[in-house]
Amino acid sequence: NVLAEHNNFGAVSGQDIGLVLYDHNDNAAYSTVVFSQTPAVLTCPGPVTVTCPESVPAGANTLAAFQALGGYYSASAATVVPSDTPHPVGSGTITRTYTVTDACGVASTCTQTITVSDTVNPVVSHPADITQDTDANQCYATVTIVPATATDNCAGVAVGGVRSDALALSATYPKGVTTITWTATDTSGNTDSYVQTITVQDHQNPAITACPPSRTLHVGDACNLALPDLTGELAGTDNCGTITKGQSPAPGTLLSLGATVVTFTVTDGAGLTATCQATIRSEERRVGKECR
Numbered sequence: 001n002v003l004a005e006h007n008n009f010g011a012v013s014g015q016d017i018g019l020v021l022y023d024h025n026d027n028a029a030y031s032t033v034v035f036s037q038t039p040a041v042l043t044c045p046g047p048v049t050v051t052c053p054e055s056v057p058a059g060a061n062t063l064a065a066f067q068a069l070g071g072y073y074s075a076s077a078a079t080v081v082p083s084d085t086p087h088p089v090g091s092g093t094i095t096r097t098y099t100v101t102d103a104c105g106v107a108s109t110c111t112q113t114i115t116v117s118d119t120v121n122p123v124v125s126h127p128a129d130i131t132q133d134t135d136a137n138q139c140y141a142t143v144t145i146v147p148a149t150a151t152d153n154c155a156g157v158a159v160g161g162v163r164s165d166a167l168a169l170s171a172t173y174p175k176g177v178t179t180i181t182w183t184a185t186d187t188s189g190n191t192d193s194y195v196q197t198i199t200v201q202d203h204q205n206p207a208i209t210a211c212p213p214s215r216t217l218h219v220g221d222a223c224n225l226a227l228p229d230l231t232g233e234l235a236g237t238d239n240c241g242t243i244t245k246g247q248s249p250a251p252g253t254l255l256s257l258g259a260t261v262v263t264f265t266v267t268d269g270a271g272l273t274a275t276c277q278a279t280i281r282s283e284e285r286r287v288g289k290e291c292r
Contacts, residue, residue: 041074044098044110051118052154053087053187059096066098071110075102084114089156090187091118121192122152124159124184129197132173134204139240140172141200148194150184157186161196175200175240175270202270206238211264211276219257219282223291227253227262227280236266236274243268255282257291 045066050056059082060066063073066080081099088094094114101107125148132141147169150157161169164179180196212233219225229251236243243266249255260280267273284291 040100040102040106040108041072042098042100042108042110043072044096044112045069045071047113047115049115049117051116051120053089053116054155056087056094056114056116059084059098063100066100071098073100073102073108078102088116090154090189091116116188118154118186118188118190120153120186121190122150122157122184122186124148124150124182124192124194126194127180127182127196129199131199131201134175134200134202134239135172136204137239138172139202140174143173143198143200145169145180145198148182148184148196150192152184152186152190154186154188157184159184173198173200175202202240202268202272204239205272206236206243206266206268206274208234208236208264208266208274208276210235212262212278214279214281216281216283217255218285219255219291223284224254224256225282227251227255227260230262230278231264234264234266234276238266238268238272240269255280257282257284 045060048057057069060069060071061080061082063075063078063080066073079101081101083097083099085095092115094116096112096114097109098112099107099109127146127148130143132143134141145161147161148159150159159182161180161182163169163171164181165174169180176199178198178200180198181193182196183191183193185191210233212230217225217228227249229247231245231247231251234245234247236245246265246267248263248265249260258281260282261277262280263275263277265273265275
């Protein structure tokens with residue numbers, strides 16, 4: 001074995017040293033040449049840029065593979081050991097150190113820079129808007145939310161949803177409009193968002209729990225009477241709490257002799273109503289002058 005930087009070391013131009021160096025037993029034999037140089041000349045493969053972490057190429061672990069990647073080493077035989085700094089989960093930089101050791105045990109090192117650069121945003125799906133009635137006797141709805149999904153050019157995209165009222169996605173949804181902002185985020189921090197609208201409607205009528213009773217009232221000297229405000233005797237409930245009360249004819253309406261049907265109404269915040277009626281009979285007292 002002869003150590004030399006190039007395979008034609010010691011031979012005439014155009015000859016191969018393996019043919020020039022004769023074996024002492026058989027001058028026709030082909031000699032094995034292992035060439036090296038001290039100090040060694042070592043050049044790592046050039047910088048590499050990839051889009052995704054999973055696309056980072058494996059390091060070469062043979063001299064032939066090292067050279068195939070563009071590396072150079074001034075020896076014909078050597079061991080090659082690559083070693084990387086921690087790989088980023090997204091965009092980032094890896095420093096790959098190659099340790100190359102020749103047949104004489106002389107080790108040399110060089111470094112290669114591998115850059116992961118992902119600037120492509122993921123694409124989040126667009127869940128359909130939802131319109132739903134309130135649950136029975138409640139002012140909210142139990143809504144089944146199907147999470148958005150996302151696609152990305154690299155592995156590892158995550159999707160999360162945030163409600164406009166900051167409650168959990170699984171919590172009930174109040175009457176009115178609540179939005180969910182869905183955001184897809186990849187490992188390099190690229191994002192895409194979509195806003196889904198959840199509308200809860202109140203279609204449940206209020207209920208009357210107490211209706212003013214029918215009654216008989218007496219007219220005054222003018223043979224009529226002013227209808228009193230009887231809504232204080234009217235009571236009702238609603239699944240969303242607030243109701244307003246009214247009566248028709250309105251309080252203060254002058255009633256003459258006879259029967260008048262008064263309609264009482266409770267109205268909730270959605271404009272839904274419930275009604276009941278009472279009969280008001282107007283009579284004279286038959287004391288003194290009679291009404292005609």
